[in-house]
Amino acid sequence: MHSTWSRRCNACGYEQQYEGAWRCAMQQRTQEVGAEAHRDAVIDVHELVKRYGDVPAVRGVSFHVSRGEIFGLLGPNGAGKTTTMEMIEGLRIPDGGRAIVAGHDTKTALHRVKAVIGVQLQSTSLFDLLTVREITELYASFYANPVPILPLLESMILTDKLDSRVKSLSGGQKQRLAIALALVNDPLVVFLDEPTTGLDPQARRTLWDIVLRLKERGKTIILSTHYMDEAHVLCDRICLMDKGTIIALDTPDQLIARLEADRAVVFRVSEQLRGEEDKFVAFREACAQMEGVQTVSVHGDVFSLYTSNVQRSLIDVIQCTERCGIVVDQLSTRSATLEDVFIRMTGRSLREQ
Numbered sequence: 001m002h003s004t005w006s007r008r009c010n011a012c013g014y015e016q017q018y019e020g021a022w023r024c025a026m027q028q029r030t031q032e033v034g035a036e037a038h039r040d041a042v043i044d045v046h047e048l049v050k051r052y053g054d055v056p057a058v059r060g061v062s063f064h065v066s067r068g069e070i071f072g073l074l075g076p077n078g079a080g081k082t083t084t085m086e087m088i089e090g091l092r093i094p095d096g097g098r099a100i101v102a103g104h105d106t107k108t109a110l111h112r113v114k115a116v117i118g119v120q121l122q123s124t125s126l127f128d129l130l131t132v133r134e135i136t137e138l139y140a141s142f143y144a145n146p147v148p149i150l151p152l153l154e155s156m157i158l159t160d161k162l163d164s165r166v167k168s169l170s171g172g173q174k175q176r177l178a179i180a181l182a183l184v185n186d187p188l189v190v191f192l193d194e195p196t197t198g199l200d201p202q203a204r205r206t207l208w209d210i211v212l213r214l215k216e217r218g219k220t221i222i223l224s225t226h227y228m229d230e231a232h233v234l235c236d237r238i239c240l241m242d243k244g245t246i247i248a249l250d251t252p253d254q255l256i257a258r259l260e261a262d263r264a265v266v267f268r269v270s271e272q273l274r275g276e277e278d279k280f281v282a283f284r285e286a287c288a289q290m291e292g293v294q295t296v297s298v299h300g301d302v303f304s305l306y307t308s309n310v311q312r313s314l315i316d317v318i319q320c321t322e323r324c325g326i327v328v329d330q331l332s333t334r335s336a337t338l339e340d341v342f343i344r345m346t347g348r349s350l351r352e353q
Contacts, residue, residue, distance in 0.1 A: 040066045042102055042189060042220050043088065049096030050083050050244075057083045059244040060097065065189075065222060070215050072235030073224040074338065080244040081224040082122055085191055088222070089119050102188055118182035122193040122224075124174070128167035132158055132177060135166060136184065143185040156180040156210065172203030179210065189220045196230060208234060228338040240342060247345045255341045261294040261306035264340065265313050267331040269301050283326060290316040297343055304343075306336060 043065035050058040058080045065071040073081040086092040088099045090110045098105060104112040127135055136153060140146035153159060156176040161169065169177065175195055182190060192211065196204040204227075211234055214221060225231050231238050232252045240248040240255070248255055256262075273280055284303075288296045292309025307313040310333050321328050 042067045043071075043222070044100040045084075045088060045097070046099075047097035048084060048087050048094050048099060050080075050087060050092060051095050057244055058087070058094075061241075061244070061246055062097075063239055063246065063249060065220060067220055068215065068218050069236045070211065070221045070223060070234050072231045072238040073222065073241055074226065074228065074231045074235075074238050075241035075342075076226055078243075079226075079241040081226075081241055082193055083244075084241070085193055085222060085224055089117060089191055090114065091119075115185070116188040117191060118185060118187035118189070119191045120175075120178045120182045120193060120195055122197070124178040124181075126166045126174070126177070126181075129165055131163050131165055132169070133162045135177070136180060139181045140184045145186070146184045147186045149184075152180055152183060155213070157206065170203070172199050172206060175199065175203070175207060176210065179207075183214075187219070189222065190214060192221060192223045194224050194226070196225070196227065204230070228342075232338055238338065240338075240345065242342070242346050248341065252338060255338060256336050259295065259306055259336050259340060259344060261292075261308050262336055263307055263310040263333055264336055265305040265307060265310060265317060265331075265333050267303055267317065267328040269303065270327045270329070271301065273326055274301055279324070279326075283320070283324060286320050286324075287317070290320070295344065297340075299343075304340070306340065 041064035045064070046062050048058055048061045049056070061080070061084055063071075073084060075081055083092065087094045088101065088106065090106045090113050093107070098107065100106075101113045102116045104110075104116070106113050127138075130138070132153065133149070136149050140149060150159075150162075153162065156179060158173065158176055158180065161173060166174070166177070179190075179192065179195065182192075195211075196207050199207070208230065211221060211223065223231075223234060235252060237249065237251055238255060239246055248258075250258075269280075269283075273283070284296060284298060287293065287303060287305055290305065290307075291312045292307040293305050293313055294308060295306040297304040297306070305313055305317070314331075314333065317328070317331070320326075
């Protein structure tokens with residue numbers, strides 16, 4: 001079982017901070033942020049539910065997306081991100097709830113919804129033997145008023161690939177082509193479902209620049225990802241999802257601020273200590289009492305101390321381990337991240353499957 005302890009600083013007498021109260025505060029903040037966004041909403045999602053047999057994939061998800069916003073769905077694989085997006089896009093029929101896009105209900109006016117959205121699917125199958133120019137012209141022919149093809153492909157950095165067959169493109173080039181095809185109808189809302197999965201770092205950064213340029217052009221973007229750095233860089237607001245539910249919704253900085261500590265001291269203890277339960281528990285409790293430490297999170301043999309006074313906490317960790325004869329490894333400090341928020345809310349990492 002994942003373990004988390006929270007205490008106030010010395011000035012407050014180390015008053016215990018219970019996880020239940022913290023989660024309740026997060027949920028209240030999520031509701032407040034949703035209400036703020038509702039006033040200029042281009043997407044209104046209310047209590048969406050989807051089941052596959054007896055397995056619930058999405059459990060009563062509700063949120064609003066404002067015009068011109070990059071709205072992120074962040075969570076591990078299986079969290080319900082793609083299913084939620086596909087219900088908003090009209091690709092899956094909800095078992096409950098509703099989704100309104102630009103004033104159109106996906107259940108009763110799907111043809112109107114399709115006219116104002118562009119979709120880049122998680123897995124896009126394209127005609128391998130067509131050239132980039134040919135496949136873009138094909139997609140453009142599906143719409144009454146498509147955008148000019150050449151400027152569109154230029155904006156996706158594909159000008160030098162106009163006459164190249166799709167099968168010859170790299171992974172990053174195929175993803176950029178998929179986004180271009182989602183933009184041929186000049187949509188009001190663009191859905192990007194894990195657009196950088198499997199790409200190398202340079203290709204990921206190129207796609208980030210493209211997404212930010214789309215925002216500058218006034219596009220509303222819903223982006224799903226399981227990369228915390230991507231969500232932090234790109235998204236105006238982030239909806240953290242886990243097991244088909246929303247566990248938090250706010251701006252990236254506000255989500256991290258809720259940890260009440262801007263830095264983390266991270267280290268690994270020896271396997272021997274893990275086998276000595278009494279000593280392990282005593283050390284864990286000692287960490288919780290250190291000056292500035294707000295929360296202690298333990299995953300296996302890795303300790304993460306979230307602190308408002310990183311220098312003091314480092315000194316205390318070194319002194320405590322020396323005094324108790326505990327060997328630590330890989331001692332480091334870092335800024336708190338969205339993954340820390342997810343761990344605090346769920347008890348596990350975004351990467352744990």
